[in-house]
Amino acid sequence: xxxxxxxxxxxxxxxxxxxxxxxxxxxxxxxxxxxxxxxxxxxxxxxxxxxxxxxxxxxxxxxxxxxxxxxxxxxxxxxxxxxxxxxxxxxxxxxxxxxxxxxxxxxxxxxxxxxxxxxxxxxxxxxxxxxxxxxxxxxxxxxxxxxxxxxxxxxxxxxxxxxxxxxxxxxxxxxxxxxxxxxxxxxxxxxxxxxxxxxxxxxxxxxxxxxxxxxxxxxxxxxxxxxxxxxxxxxxxxxxxxxxxxxx
Amino acid sequence: xxxxxxxxxxxxxxxxxxxxxxxxxxxxxxxxxxxxxxxxxxxxxxxxxxxxxxxxxxxxxxxxxxxxxxxxxxxxxxxxxxxxxxxxxxxxxxxxxxxxxxxxxxxxxxxxxxxxxxxxxxxxxxxxxxxxxxxxxxxxxxxxxxxxxxxxxxxxxxxxxxxxxxxxxxxxxxxxxxxxxxxxxxxxxxxxxxxxxxxxxxxxxxxxxxxxxxxxxxxx
Numbered sequence: 058x059x060x061x062x063x064x065x066x067x068x069x070x071x072x073x074x075x076x077x078x079x080x081x082x083x084x085x086x087x088x089x090x091x092x093x094x095x096x097x098x099x100x101x102x103x104x105x106x107x108x109x110x111x112x113x114x115x116x117x118x119x120x121x122x123x124x125x126x127x128x129x130x131x132x133x134x135x136x137x138x139x140x141x142x143x144x145x146x147x148x149x150x151x152x153x154x155x156x157x158x159x160x161x162x163x164x165x166x167x168x169x170x171x172x173x174x175x176x177x178x179x180x181x182x183x184x185x186x187x188x189x190x191x192x193x194x195x196x197x198x199x200x201x202x203x204x205x206x207x208x209x210x211x212x213x214x215x216x217x218x219x220x221x222x223x224x225x226x227x228x229x230x231x232x233x234x235x236x237x238x239x240x241x242x243x244x245x246x247x248x249x250x251x252x253x254x255x256x257x258x259x260x261x262x263x264x265x266x267x268x269x270x271x272x273x274x275x276x277x278x279x280x281x282x283x284x285x286x287x288x289x290x291x292x293x294x295x296x297x298x299x300x301x302x303x304x305x
Numbered sequence: 306x307x308x309x310x311x312x313x314x315x316x317x318x319x320x321x322x323x324x325x326x327x328x329x330x331x332x333x334x335x336x337x338x339x340x341x342x343x344x345x346x347x348x349x350x351x352x353x354x355x356x357x358x359x360x361x362x363x364x365x366x367x368x369x370x371x372x373x374x375x376x377x378x379x380x381x382x383x384x385x386x387x388x389x390x391x392x393x394x395x396x397x398x399x400x401x402x403x404x405x406x407x408x409x410x411x412x413x414x415x416x417x418x419x420x421x422x423x424x425x426x427x428x429x430x431x432x433x434x435x436x437x438x439x440x441x442x443x444x445x446x447x448x449x450x451x452x453x454x455x456x457x458x459x460x461x462x463x464x465x466x467x468x469x470x471x472x473x474x475x476x477x478x479x480x481x482x483x484x485x486x487x488x489x490x491x492x493x494x495x496x497x498x499x500x501x502x503x504x505x506x507x508x509x510x511x512x513x514x515x516x517x518x519x520x521x522x523x524x525x
Contacts, residue, residue, distance in 0.1 A: 105430075105431060106430075107427050107430065107431075133433070133435065136430060136431065136433050137433040139431075140431060140432070141427075141428075141431035143424060143427070143428065145424060147422075147424035147425060147427060147428035148428070149425060149428065149429075149442075149443050150425065150447060150524055150525065151443065151446045151447050151450070151524050152443075152524075160429075160432055160434070160442065160443075161432030161433050161434065164434055164438050164442055165432055165433035165434045165435075165438065166433065193523065193524040193525075194524075195524065195525055209432060210431075213432060213433060
């Protein structure tokens with residue numbers, strides 16, 4: 058469904074992505090793990106053109122694009138097939154929860170208001186936020202805001218959803234409610250790429266894991282192999298450190 | 306206070322207020338509406354870093370902010386006729402006030418646009434909206450709320466600045482007062498009277514500002 062080949066990105070003189078490959082099948086839940094500064098978020102942002110990659114190829118539904126010189130028209134079209142969930146939610150502050158969810162339908166896709174409203178309510182119900190539909194973002198907790206953001210992502214019926222550390226900005230007691238929603242989506246077969254630090258979530262929900270360090274993919278494979286039988290020494294250390302931190 | 310003075314003040318009140326309602330207020334509102342349009346366009350050009358237009362916007366702001374309003378009025382009303390461009394007093398005043406206030410408001414709106422977190426724009430892109438759609442539905446409304454108190458300031462300043470239009474023969478409140486003073490020689494009382502009416506106008510605007518701010522505060 059989606060293939061990325063040799064994606065490269067440099068900020069100034071600092072190379073952040075050094076030729077990363079990625080292959081996504083329909084229904085995949087891919088967890089991207091790795092230490093801070095390894096390029097995980099940049100990879101995700103380049104895939105949705107929030108950052109412009111310097112070089113590389115993207116093949117989406119059989120169509121091939123050169124990431125270095127992709128046209129605005131294609132970016133707009135490709136973005137309509139995807140959705141993005143941010144670390145700090147980025148709900149539109151001047152819109153209520155339901156308006157946030159409707160925005161991509163009524164404004165970007167010119168859908169009639171009543172139909173958009175119906176879909177938006179359906180999505181808010183799905184994430185358990187229907188009773189807060191008319192609340193503004195500042196009236197919601199972080200976990201609630203993130204669930205609305207997920208409803209907003211779902212509303213446009215994307216082929217793939219990118220999650221950029223969706224729980225990193227949340228208080229520990231709010232992480233569960235968001236992860237549960239993502240888990241439910243995985244069970245329904247939604248294709249997702251999740252940059253995360255939640256090891257147990259990656260282990261239980263993802264079917265593939267990618268471990269990045271220093272702008273490269275160090276190890277990738279099925280989630281089961283990755284956690285039970287990591288090949289690279291660096292991956293072992295990383296998992297070991299993180300699991301130890303958990304115990305503390 | 307003498308009976309004569311009381312009589313003059315009472316008699317002149319309507320003679321000052323009516324030009325206020327017929328000239329000062331329309332001049333203010335029309336100029337301010339045009340100024341806002343100019344300001345939003347100029348601010349967005351700078352915010353979006355449109356080449357060439359951005360430089361033109363900077364030059365416009367530089368010239369307007371660097372020259373006195375009264376001189377600008379004189380250039381347009383008394384100066385342009387030398388080039389064969391004759392403009393009636395009222396439209397000349399509207400043009401100058403709109404361009405002048407527009408330059409200051411453009412800076413206010415530009416700063417407000419820049420205060421909207423970048424994530425709002427990115428979230429808009431991610432739901433498939435175009436740049437202009439995001440600006441119109443998401444960024445500008447949020448910027449407007451931030452800019453509102455400062456824009457209200459500029460509206461209140463404009464109410465008072467319209468008195469300068471007396472210099473280019475607009476019969477607004479101040480000129481109406483000057484005419485009565487010329488006849489009656491009661492300068493202190495009459496100028497205080499017109500000052501009081503300006504104060505009333507501005508007080509109403511201050512109330513409206515407070516009401517507007519309350520309305521706009523629902524989402525933060």
